[in-house]
Amino acid sequence: xxxxxxxxxxxxxxxxxxxxxxxxxxxxxxxxxxxxxxxxxxxxxxxxxxxxxxxxxxxxxxxxxxxxxxxxxxxxxxxxxxxxxxxxxxxxxxxxxxxxxxxxxxxxxxxxxxxxxxxxxxxxxxxxxxxxxxxxxxxxxxxxxxxxxxxxxxxxxxxxxxxxxxxxxxxxxxxxxxxxxxxxxxxxxxxxxxxxxxxxxxxxxxxxxxxxxxxxxxxxxxxxxxxxxxxxxxxxxxxxxxx
Numbered sequence: 276x277x278x279x280x281x282x283x284x285x286x287x288x289x290x291x292x293x294x295x296x297x298x299x300x301x302x303x304x305x306x307x308x309x310x311x312x313x314x315x316x317x318x319x320x321x322x323x324x325x326x327x328x329x330x331x332x333x334x335x336x337x338x339x340x341x342x343x344x345x346x347x348x349x350x351x352x353x354x355x356x357x358x359x360x361x362x363x364x365x366x367x368x369x370x371x372x373x374x375x376x377x378x379x380x381x382x383x384x385x386x387x388x389x390x391x392x393x394x395x396x397x398x399x400x401x402x403x404x405x406x407x408x409x410x411x412x413x414x415x416x417x418x419x420x421x422x423x424x425x426x427x428x429x430x431x432x433x434x435x436x437x438x439x440x441x442x443x444x445x446x447x448x449x450x451x452x453x454x455x456x457x458x459x460x461x462x463x464x465x466x467x468x469x470x471x472x473x474x475x476x477x478x479x480x481x482x483x484x485x486x487x488x489x490x491x492x493x494x495x496x497x498x499x500x501x502x503x504x505x506x507x508x509x510x511x512x513x514x515x516x517x518x
Contacts, residue, residue: 283428
């Protein structure tokens with residue numbers, strides 16, 4: 276697959292959709308450490324979770340607004356949009372969609388971005404939102420991985436487990452992407468969930484449950500959780516300073 280290595284994402288944002296309830300906003304502010312403030316990386320965003328240090332990269336949209344799951348900042352917007360379309364993206368009323376149907380937005384890069392550091396908690400552990408997992412129908416997972424590798428320009432790292440296609444890791448920035456083959460064919464499009472990296476996975480899961488999350492299954496290196504609105508996410512053993 277052809278792509279221009281000069282067209283790469285310099286900073287990534289994730290958008291909570293549907294937007295969290297008031298209880299959900301309180302949960303995420305405590306879970307990640309930050310304060311919700313009005314504004315966001317696009318006209319359809321309502322609020323950003325601003326960390327104590329570094330730039331905001333978690334946002335939510337307005338109620339009933341059509342928002343992208345991911346927003347990527349790029350140096351050359353025109354070239355990046357053209358490349359995304361060449362690689363199989365479609366345009367949908369102002370948004371781009373990946374071959375698997377995941378909405379994204381490209382925007383001009385902001386100068387001097389700073390990644391938020393991991394938060395250290397009173398028990399001495401630390402954590403940070405480090406990853407967005409792309410949950411792909413298995414039949415289209417390889418194509419989706421190649422698309423995002425090209426659009427981001429990030430390093431492809433193979434995964435040991437056949438459940439996962441790859442990690443996509445930036446040189447800098449707050450988020451990496453994990454491309455996962457979803458066991459279920461439903462829904463028939465790509466969805467996302469958030470992964471927190473933690474110095475102590477079990478302690479992090481317990482902290483999140485105390486804040487209002489509901490614990491789900493335990494996997495090989497992760498704990499599935501659900502926020503107060505039922506949104507699925509994971510606490511993982513990835514280093515909180517990753518990527």
